[in-house]
Amino acid sequence: MTACPQPDPLPGPGPGPSPGSEDLPATGWPPGTASGPGLRLDRPAELIAAVPVLLGFHPRDSLVFVSVTGPHPHDRLGLTVRVDLPRSSASARRVCREAVGVLAGERPARALALVVRDPGPAGPGPRRSRRDVGAAARRELLDAGIEPIAALWATGTRAGDRWGCFDLPCTCGGLLPDAASTTLGVTAAVRDGRAVLPDRAAVLAPLYSDAGTRRRRARLRDPGAAPARVGAATGTALLDACLDEAAASRLVVDDRLALALCGALDVGDVRDEALRRCLGPRAADAEQLWAVLVAALPSPQRAHPLALLAVCALLRGDGALATGATERALAERPDHVLAGVVAASLHGTRDPRSPAARWAGPGGLRRLLTAMLDPDAPDETAAR
Known part of the structure; x- marks a missing residue:
């Protein structure tokens, strides 16, 4: 699934589940698309x-939830969560929960539930479009204290x-417009800056390798090419040089640098510094580095960059990418x-009283990693 701290509104208009499984929902979350006049809840x-x-x-x-935060009329888009449609009515409640x-971890005021399903030759309609999932989604939102739009x-x-x-x-009902012709679609595209890919498989493609990458991994898997461990200071300096x-x-x-970075990430203090780069202003550069290492390193050495890629x-x-990278990392190293x-x-949690609630979503992940890296830092959720 997917979250991050929301920015101010814009002015104006192996082991572990397989990708896409119901066990670990796959989602995407916006980086905080603002609203103002751009968000019209009366234009679904x-x-x-x-x-x-x-x-x-x-x-x-898919089942998609789009959350809305902030007081009306200053609504803005919050978290967007996608999961695979449940296979049966019996599992609909669990998947929605x-x-x-x-x-619920991001405490939105309202949310819209959307079931996306091609009905095939039978044609569209509420029954063929999984009314059972729509009903379960509404019930779970209400139970979590979130108003269903x-x-x-x-x-x-x-x-x-x-x-x-x-x-x-x-x-x-009716026909959907082109997103490029709507203020909301254009605003979200400008804010996010990502291209819209044809499906989730295209998002996950960088996690898998072509023949050339597999040959490179075979070279690095050779026992004679084992990475040498380095000191924390040396490893951090190498990390920052790559980010530059x-x-x-x-x-x-190249192969030599890939092995050196692999050895550096085996050092706990260097991994802590790598996490700090993911949380700070160098996150985009860090994500580029982790993606390159994911493609370069063999199993199980690629587990570290896979997990760091998932964080970014x-x-x-x-x-979607976070879920896929997490699944691959746990397949390489289940622990x-x-x-x-x-x-x-x-995963998150529906119960806001649960200790796990404050760690759900991107905002929760940021709080949790910050607490892990600096245990003495004040917990801003404790005062809520």
Whole structure:
């Protein structure tokens, strides 16, 4: 799934579950798309059309929650959470509960539920579009103290796809507009800056390798190419030098450098510094470095950069990539601590009284990692 601290509103208009499984919901979260006149809750078609911009891809067979924060009329988009549609009505409540649990960690005021399902030749309609999931989503939102804006269905999220409302006797519906023609879609695209990919598989593609990458990994897997451990100061200096190269668009990681970075990340103090880079202003450069190492390193050495990549992705709002990277890291090392921490933030909890509630979502992950790196720092959630 996916969260981060929300910015001020804009003015104006192996082991572990497989990717996409129900066990670990896959979501995407926006980096805080602002509203003002741009967010019109009475125009659901425009909100549905903006969902791919918020997620970074066009969802299929998905349940999507879009949360809204702030007092009306200063509404703004909060968390956007995507999970696979439950396979049966019996599992609908559980799947909705897990997804709403992540929303509850960010304490939104309201949320919209959207079921995206291509009904095939039978044609669209509430029954074929999983009214059972819409009803379960509404119940879970209410139980979590989140006001349901609406429960909607759509046959897709591209211009011209059909949409409608599960709520009776509401008869609203029609065809979706092009997101590029709506103020909300354009605002979200400018704020996020990500291209909209065709599906979730395209988001996860960087985690998998081509033939050339596999040959490189085979070389680095050779026992004679084992990385040498380095001191914390040396490892941190190497890390920062690579981030400088990434910032200048000059980052090139050859086999020797890949092994040196691998040895550096085996040092706990260097990993702590790497986490601090993920939480600070160098997060974008750090994410670029982790992605390169994920492609370069063999198993199980790639578990560290996979977990760090998951942290960066989740904090900036890319829940699909965060989920995929977390799953791959846990497949490499089932006991990987950082990957387990990210997985816990992705799961969330519906019960706001649970100690785990404050660690849910991107905001919760940031609080948790900050507390791990600086145990003496004040816990800002304790005063709430």
